[in-house]
Each structure stands twice: as C-alpha cells, then as structure tokens.
Amino acid sequence: MAAEHERYDRQILLPFVGREGQRRIGASTVAIIGCGALGTSVADILARAGVGRLRLVDRDYVEWSNLQRQSLFEEEDAELCRPKADAAARKLRRINSSVSVEAAVRDVSARNVESCVEGADVIVDACDNFETRFLLNDAAVKLKTPLVYGACVGSIGMVFAILPGRTPCLRCAFGSPPPPGATPTCDTAGILGPAARAVAAFQAAETLKIITEKTDAIRRGIVQFDMWGADVRIGGIALPEAPSPDCPCCAMGRYEFLEGADVPRDAVLCGRGAVQVTPRGGASLDLDALVRRIRSSGISDVSSNEFLVRFAAPEGLEIVAFADGRAIVKGTRDADLARKIYSRYVGEPL
Ligand SMILES: [Zn+2]
Known part of the structure; x- marks a missing residue:
C-alpha cells in the first residue's frame, strides 16, 4: 500500500x-x-x-x-x-x-x-x-x-x-x-x-x-x-x-x-501515596468472585475490568486488586495498614 x-x-x-x-x-x-x-x-x-x-x-x-x-x-x-x-x-x-x-x-x-x-x-x-x-x-x-x-x-x-x-x-x-x-x-x-x-x-x-x-x-x-x-x-x-x-x-x-531471596515485598509506590501489597504465595485472584464478595459486604462503589477490581473501602482508602494477587492500596503510605486492609477485603496476603 x-x-x-x-x-x-x-x-x-x-x-x-x-x-x-x-x-x-x-x-x-x-x-x-x-x-x-x-x-x-x-x-x-x-x-x-x-x-x-x-x-x-x-x-x-x-x-x-x-x-x-x-x-x-x-x-x-x-x-x-x-x-x-x-x-x-x-x-x-x-x-x-x-x-x-x-x-x-x-x-x-x-x-x-x-x-x-x-x-x-x-x-x-x-x-x-x-x-x-x-x-x-x-x-x-x-x-x-x-x-x-x-x-x-x-x-x-x-x-x-x-x-x-x-x-x-x-x-x-x-x-x-x-x-x-x-x-x-x-x-x-x-x-x-x-x-x-x-x-x-x-x-x-x-x-x-x-x-x-x-x-x-x-x-x-x-x-x-x-x-x-x-x-x-x-x-x-x-x-x-x-x-x-x-x-x-x-x-x-x-x-x-x-x-537474592525473592521475597515479595510491599512497596510504597513512587508518586502515588499508595502501597502495593504482594501476597507471598504469588496466588492469583478470581476477580468475579472478589466483586461478588465486596458487593455482599455492603460496598457499592465497585468497578472491574478484565485485569482488576477497584473499590472504595469504608476506611477512606481505595483498593485496586489485580488478577496476579497484588493490590494497590491508595490513600496511605503505611504498609502495615495496607496489609490489614488487604486481608480484610481481598484475602490473607501471607
Ligand atoms: Zn558492571
């Protein structure tokens, strides 16, 4: 052509x-x-x-x-x-x-x-x-x-x-x-x-x-x-x-x-005021099941696409969970808090 x-x-x-x-x-x-x-x-x-x-x-x-x-x-x-x-x-x-x-x-x-x-x-x-x-x-x-x-x-x-x-x-x-x-x-x-x-x-x-x-x-x-x-x-x-x-x-x-020991670590993300939580087992997430679970816990602000689920937790934080098991917890730079929020809504990260 x-x-x-x-x-x-x-x-x-x-x-x-x-x-x-x-x-x-x-x-x-x-x-x-x-x-x-x-x-x-x-x-x-x-x-x-x-x-x-x-x-x-x-x-x-x-x-x-x-x-x-x-x-x-x-x-x-x-x-x-x-x-x-x-x-x-x-x-x-x-x-x-x-x-x-x-x-x-x-x-x-x-x-x-x-x-x-x-x-x-x-x-x-x-x-x-x-x-x-x-x-x-x-x-x-x-x-x-x-x-x-x-x-x-x-x-x-x-x-x-x-x-x-x-x-x-x-x-x-x-x-x-x-x-x-x-x-x-x-x-x-x-x-x-x-x-x-x-x-x-x-x-x-x-x-x-x-x-x-x-x-x-x-x-x-x-x-x-x-x-x-x-x-x-x-x-x-x-x-x-x-x-x-x-x-x-x-x-x-x-x-x-x-x-080096490939221990997945939580990372405070550059420019984001956010923490990435990485499950140590490298487990994958069933995104559809996660959406149902989040909705049934009374959270209505939930959206998803083929790669991720995003929702607003009542703690004032926004969570984006990916199919590979990671989640980005936005609104904090406190890795301990992010991990707590992860286990509360997404699953046990350990
Ligand atoms: Zn060199």
Missing part, C-alpha cells in the same frame, strides 16, 4: 539509517519496563519508528495525576482504571498497526525478570525504583542484552546506555542501590513533563543506535541535564571505557539481585 510505503521515508533518508537500518528496526524486539512518563514516550517514538515488536511491562493502572505527562493515556483510561501496559498497547496499535505490541500487567521480580526481557534486542529501563533497576541490570548483563537506563526527577534527567561486556554497567557506575529514602523521587520532588520527554527521547535514540548496530554513536558515560533554567546544557558523568574489573556483575558473574 502506497501510504504504508511512505511511512518511514523521512527516517530512511537519514544517512545513518537508510534502508538497511529500517530493515533492522523492523526486525527488532524492544522490552520497555515501566509505562509511566518515560516508558509511554519511548514506546510512542519506537512504534512510530517501526520497531517490529514492543513488549510493555507495568504493574500499575492509569490515574488522573498521570495525564499531566504520560503521553499515551487519555481521560477514558483513567475513568476505566485501565492497567497502564494495556492502555498503552491499545494506543500504540492505533498509532502503528504493523507493530506487534505485547502488554504484561505484572510487577517485575527476581522470579520473572528474565522472562520479561527474554528475546529482546534492547531493554529500556523506564521504571521508578532502584530494586527493579538493579534487577534489570543483572538480567541484562547475564543475558548480554543492551540496557538503556533513564531517570527523571524534578527537572533533572539522566540517561545511561549499557552494552554488557563492552561498557560499564549500573553496578560499575553506582555500586549498590541507595538506601530507601536517600534520593529524591517524583513523590517528593515532582516531575517536569518536558524533562521526562527529553529523557525518553534520549533513551529512544540510544535504542535506535543499538538496533541499527551504530554503537559507535552511543554516548559513553551518563548523560545528565537540567531542563529548567536559562541555559540548558547537556552534561554528563564520565565513566571508564570498559566495565570495572571489580564489578561483581560484569567481572565476577555474580548476579546478586537475580539470585
């Missing part, structure tokens, strides 16, 4: 892409972990660029406060409480129907991270917490899959492309995750929409360089910029050319996060 033929004309014109680059883009698979401000913009750019397969992984659902910056979501997604991965996938299929888009509504853990990124040519780290970032780094180095890290807090953005075995990894650069609460998050510092878009643009560009095998063009070290301010300068943190000889991950092949 003529229109389809023209779709990538402007990209093919670029001397560093050309027809061969476009062919490689079309034949590639990219796993995007996290469908927030970064993940939705990266996915948008890559779907339009014609990446063959996109896998979106996210644990959360769309809320009104996401619409300020998360590009693929619309008011209807927030009204219907659609999981972010599903809402993003629906939109991407409308943007480019030739891209195969897979949506996974799940929390990335040591148990499932390798299956989340399996078969990907590039992993895009668009998540919002250090546990997941270090898990992704372990999986990327172990599977020798390039990883493109991105982070944005306030108006500051950071991007870091990792070519396992060839350039430093997250552990070479940062060692270990900072203790919880030691670094600002979008929960405490806010987030500037354009800064997140800029991070996503850098991440998507590094991804396209990797896919088209133009790795010489990849920016070494960590890109850093402050999007606010009169003089936006792209700076960076220099890193050695090669992985550190002392890195437990790159040099010694010890994947401490992958091999």
Whole structure:
C-alpha cells in the first residue's frame, strides 16, 4: 500500500539509517519496563519508528495525576482504571498497526525478570525504583542484552546506555542501590513533563543506535541535564571505557539481585501515596468472585475490568486488586495498614 510505503521515508533518508537500518528496526524486539512518563514516550517514538515488536511491562493502572505527562493515556483510561501496559498497547496499535505490541500487567521480580526481557534486542529501563533497576541490570548483563537506563526527577534527567561486556554497567557506575529514602523521587520532588520527554527521547535514540548496530554513536558515560533554567546544557558523568574489573556483575558473574531471596515485598509506590501489597504465595485472584464478595459486604462503589477490581473501602482508602494477587492500596503510605486492609477485603496476603 502506497501510504504504508511512505511511512518511514523521512527516517530512511537519514544517512545513518537508510534502508538497511529500517530493515533492522523492523526486525527488532524492544522490552520497555515501566509505562509511566518515560516508558509511554519511548514506546510512542519506537512504534512510530517501526520497531517490529514492543513488549510493555507495568504493574500499575492509569490515574488522573498521570495525564499531566504520560503521553499515551487519555481521560477514558483513567475513568476505566485501565492497567497502564494495556492502555498503552491499545494506543500504540492505533498509532502503528504493523507493530506487534505485547502488554504484561505484572510487577517485575527476581522470579520473572528474565522472562520479561527474554528475546529482546534492547531493554529500556523506564521504571521508578532502584530494586527493579538493579534487577534489570543483572538480567541484562547475564543475558548480554543492551540496557538503556533513564531517570527523571524534578527537572533533572539522566540517561545511561549499557552494552554488557563492552561498557560499564549500573553496578560499575553506582555500586549498590541507595538506601530507601536517600534520593529524591517524583513523590517528593515532582516531575517536569518536558524533562521526562527529553529523557525518553534520549533513551529512544540510544535504542535506535543499538538496533541499527551504530554503537559507535552511543554516548559513553551518563548523560545528565537540567531542563529548567536559562541555559540548558547537556552534561554528563564520565565513566571508564570498559566495565570495572571489580564489578561483581560484569567481572565476577555474580548476579546478586537475580539470585537474592525473592521475597515479595510491599512497596510504597513512587508518586502515588499508595502501597502495593504482594501476597507471598504469588496466588492469583478470581476477580468475579472478589466483586461478588465486596458487593455482599455492603460496598457499592465497585468497578472491574478484565485485569482488576477497584473499590472504595469504608476506611477512606481505595483498593485496586489485580488478577496476579497484588493490590494497590491508595490513600496511605503505611504498609502495615495496607496489609490489614488487604486481608480484610481481598484475602490473607501471607
Ligand atoms: Zn558492571
């Protein structure tokens, strides 16, 4: 079809892409972990660029406060409480129907991270917490899959492309995750929409360089910029050319996060005033039965879709329970209270 033929004309014109680059883009698979401000913009750019397969992984659902910056979501997604991965996938299929888009509504853990990124040519780290970032780094180095890290807090953005075995990894650069609460998050510092878009643009560009095998063009070290301010300068943190000889991950092949005890933990969610409760047994939920149970307990404010059940508990908290057994308890940052509410309405989480 003529229109389809023209779709990538402007990209093919670029001397560093050309027809061969476009062919490689079309034949590639990219796993995007996290469908927030970064993940939705990266996915948008890559779907339009014609990446063959996109896998979106996210644990959360769309809320009104996401619409300020998360590009693929619309008011209807927030009204219907659609999981972010599903809402993003629906939109991407409308943007480019030739891209195969897979949506996974799940929390990335040591148990499932390798299956989340399996078969990907590039992993895009668009998540919002250090546990997941270090898990992704372990999986990327172990599977020798390039990883493109991105982070944005306030108006500051950071991007870091990792070519396992060839350039430093997250552990070479940062060692270990900072203790919880030691670094600002979008929960405490806010987030500037354009800064997140800029991070996503850098991440998507590094991804396209990797896919088209133009790795010489990849920016070494960590890109850093402050999007606010009169003089936006792209700076960076220099890193050695090669992985550190002392890195437990790159040099010694010890994947401490992958091999760590996979104890599901409750997590206070970035930017949400909410706690995620994860049942230790990994039990799945019968959503229809849960809806009936909630209604019969006298709660009338209940809604559901194929992925989740949302209801308002009389304690003044909103609960969203997913088919994989997790629940997000909104309106508190107290993990003990969230667990109590979970066992009161959803089931015994232990
Ligand atoms: Zn390393």
